[in-house]
Amino acid sequence: EVQLVESGGGLxxxxxxxxxxxxxxxxxxxxxxxxxxxxxxxxEREFVAAIRWGGDTTYYVDSVKGRFTIxxxxxxNTVYLQMxxxxxxxxxxxxCNAVNYYYRTPSPxxxxxxxxxxxxxxS
Numbered sequence: 298e299v300q301l302v303e304s305g306g307g308l309x310x311x312x313x314x315x316x317x318x319x320x321x322x323x324x325x326x327x328x329x330x331x332x333x334x335x336x337x338x339x340x341e342r343e344f345v346a347a348i349r350w351g352g353d354t355t356y357y358v359d360s361v362k363g364r365f366t367i368x369x370x371x372x373x374n375t376v377y378l379q380m381x382x383x384x385x386x387x388x389x390x391x392x393c394n395a396v397n398y399y400y401r402t403p404s405p406x407x408x409x410x411x412x413x414x415x416x417x418x419x420s
Contacts, residue, residue, distance in 0.1 A: 299323040299407045301393050306414030309383055317378040317414060319393030324407075327351075331369055331376040332396035332403060335389035336413075344403050346378060347396045356403065360386075383418045390415050 305317040317333070332347035346367040347356045355367055366379040376393055390413040395406035 299395075299409055301407075301409075301411035303391060303393055303411050303414040306391060306416045308417045308419065310420055311384060311418055313383050313418070314379070314381045315383065315416060317380065317391055317416075319376045319378075319411070321374045321376070321393070321395075324395065326374040326395075327371040329395035329406060330398065330403075331367075331393065332405075333367060333376070333378045333391055333393055334405065335387075335391045335416075337386075337389040340389075342392070345391070347403050348376065380416070383416075385418050388416060388418050 300322045302320045303317060305315060307315060309315055327350050330347050330349050333345040334342050335345050336342040345358055345361060346365055348367045348369050352369050357365060364382045369376045392410050392413045396403050397406045
């Protein structure tokens with residue numbers, strides 16, 4: 298059974314930083330891109346970032362480029378998201394998942410999601 302457990306969210310002021318973690322199990326972690334998705338209130342879940350197995354290739358949605366950094370530790374089956382210079386529009390529940398790329402589009406590999414971790418950016 299695929300399990301994805303996100304942690305590290307919290308309440309921060311604009312300009313602050315958070316580091317999210319995702320512990321994964323139930324699949325061959327080192328054979329998949331891993332990624333982060335987020336869902337803001339009243340909006341659809343959107344792709345945020347992805348990283349290839351081995352960690353030498355990354356992709357980011359335009360709105361977070363230069364501010365967020367995705368990384369992974371294949372030995373620990375863990376993916377991270379370092380979020381700097383946070384903005385109120387980053388407020389969302391953040392989820393991780395394995396990622397497949399079809400027709401140049403990142404798609405979640407598994408239909409089940411973890412509980413996510415809440416990130417709130419507010420003054």
